[in-house]
Every structure is written in structure tokens, then in C-alpha cells.
Amino acid sequence: MKHENIDEFASGSPLLKIDPRTKLVALIVFLIVAAFAVDREATLCLGAVSIILAAVSKIPVKHIIRNLLFALPFIIAVSLGALIVGDIIIAIFVSIRIAASVLTAVIFASTTPVFEQIRALQYFRVPTVITSMLLFTYRFIFVFIDELERMKLARVSRSMNMQGGTLLSRRVFKTIGQTLGMLFIRVNERAKRVFFSLRARGYTGKAVTRRRLAFGIADISYAIFMSISIFIIMSIQLGVIL
Numbered sequence: 001m002k003h004e005n006i007d008e009f010a011s012g013s014p015l016l017k018i019d020p021r022t023k024l025v026a027l028i029v030f031l032i033v034a035a036f037a038v039d040r041e042a043t044l045c046l047g048a049v050s051i052i053l054a055a056v057s058k059i060p061v062k063h064i065i066r067n068l069l070f071a072l073p074f075i076i077a078v079s080l081g082a083l084i085v086g087d088i089i090i091a092i093f094v095s096i097r098i099a100a101s102v103l104t105a106v107i108f109a110s111t112t113p114v115f116e117q118i119r120a121l122q123y124f125r126v127p128t129v130i131t132s133m134l135l136f137t138y139r140f141i142f143v144f145i146d147e148l149e150r151m152k153l154a155r156v157s158r159s160m161n162m163q164g165g166t167l168l169s170r171r172v173f174k175t176i177g178q179t180l181g182m183l184f185i186r187v188n189e190r191a192k193r194v195f196f197s198l199r200a201r202g203y204t205g206k207a208v209t210r211r212r213l214a215f216g217i218a219d220i221s222y223a224i225f226m227s228i229s230i231f232i233i234m235s236i237q238l239g240v241i242l
Contacts, residue, residue, distance in 0.1 A: 006067060006109050013057050015111035017218040020120035026226040027108045033230050034101045042236040043093045043100075049229045050100040050107070059110045064103070067110070071102040114138060115209045122206060123213070140191055147186045151179060 010016050015023070034046050054064060075098045083091040109117070118131050235241040 005114075006106075007111075007113050009059050009063060010111050010113050013059060013111040015053075015057050015107070015222075016113075017216070018111075018222045019213055019215050019219050020112045020116040021123055021213065022215065022219040022222055023108050023112060024117070024120045024124070026222065027104060029230060030104055030226065031101055033233055034097055037097070037233050037237045038093075039237045040093055042233045043096050045229070045233045045236060046100040047096050049226075049233075050103040053107045054103060057107050057111050059107065063110065064106055067106045068099070068102060071098070075099060075102075113209070116211070116213075119209055119213060128206065136191075136195075139194070140187070143190055143194070144183075144187050147183055147190065151183060151186075 030046075030049070037043060037046060075095055078098060079091045079095045082094040112120075114135070118135050121131050121134075122128070232241065
């Protein structure tokens, strides 16, 4: 079954040329700055930088919005909290800060293949246990969805449905329980097969990619842009500018 991977448009993005280590460091620094940049002008600059990155990345707007929606409940919750303790202006700027941070993270994930993200983490000595867990979690989300879709298709093909009942109905509750039980059993069995196939192919816990990681002119340009942007934001926050 076809799934929309978060990095499926990475191959057509100009930001793919940039070394994932450069983008990872820039992302972490940007998120740290975003956490402390509470000045309104600095917040607007954060939003502008994230929008510029989105425009340069050439990632489809629909793909970006679809991934941003996952953070929407969190943005709403934090904004409501800010609205309660402050006013609507504070809530708006808090929302902009969070949205800018999430958008920048989405751009990083959308323009960097998953295995290159893992390689960047491994370069900075992130424990193999953590990187393996991240990689397998990402991979098995789709395995989980595949198995669920197969079971749904099998149930429909046997003319089984849960119409006419509620969640409190004994028949519906029993069907849901059986489906969840079988789902976890099937996912577990498939996960074992995938793991053993990886071990048979020499998987040692380290991500391997065809592209050799190396710094180039694109990395220098990207680093300069992000450095200048962060410098301006911090200068505004500290009152040096404006």
C-alpha cells in the first residue's frame, strides 16, 4: 500500500544538496533561539526565516500543511494557555513562534532522507540504541498501518460491519478488542521478519546511504544565511537592533 513518506519530495528539493549535519545543527540552534526570542519583532523574523526556507525548499505546500496539522492541537493548547494568562496579542505571537519552529523542523525532515537524518545523528555520537529506535519506529508506523488496512479489507470482504452500534455496544466492543489483539500479533510477527531480514543483510545498527556526506559550497551558503538570520533575531531580542 502506498504511503506518503515525510521525505518523499526530498529528491526534488535544492536543500537536498546540503549536508544533513549542517541542516541538523542549524535546526537545533534555530529551535533554541526560537525558545528565547519573545520579542515581537524577533518573532516575526523567526516566521519570515521559516517561510523563506519553505519557499526555497520547493516542497509542495499541501505536503507542508498536512504535516503542520499534526502540531495544530499543541499550538492551539499553548495559545489558549497564553490567552488565559495574557492577552490575544501574546497568544498570537506564541502561535507564530511555535508554528515557525515546527515549520523549520518539517522542512528539515522533508528535504533530508530519513537514513541521512540517522547518519547525521550518528555522526554527533547519538547512541545507536536511540537512532535504531527512531529508525524502526518510523518504519513500523507504516507496517502497522498496512496490517490495519489488510484486516479492514478482510472484514469488509466478509460482509462484516459495525453499523447500527455504538462503542458501548457489546458486539462492537468485542469486535474492536479482537481486531486490536490480532493487529498487535500480526505486527509483531511481521516486525520480527523485517528485523531478521535486516540482520541477514548485515545490518549492524548503523545507517548506510549511497551519498557520501561531505561539506561543500551549498553548506557554506546555508550556514551563512542561517547565521545571519539568527544573529539578526538575537540582536533584536537583546535590543541591539530596533
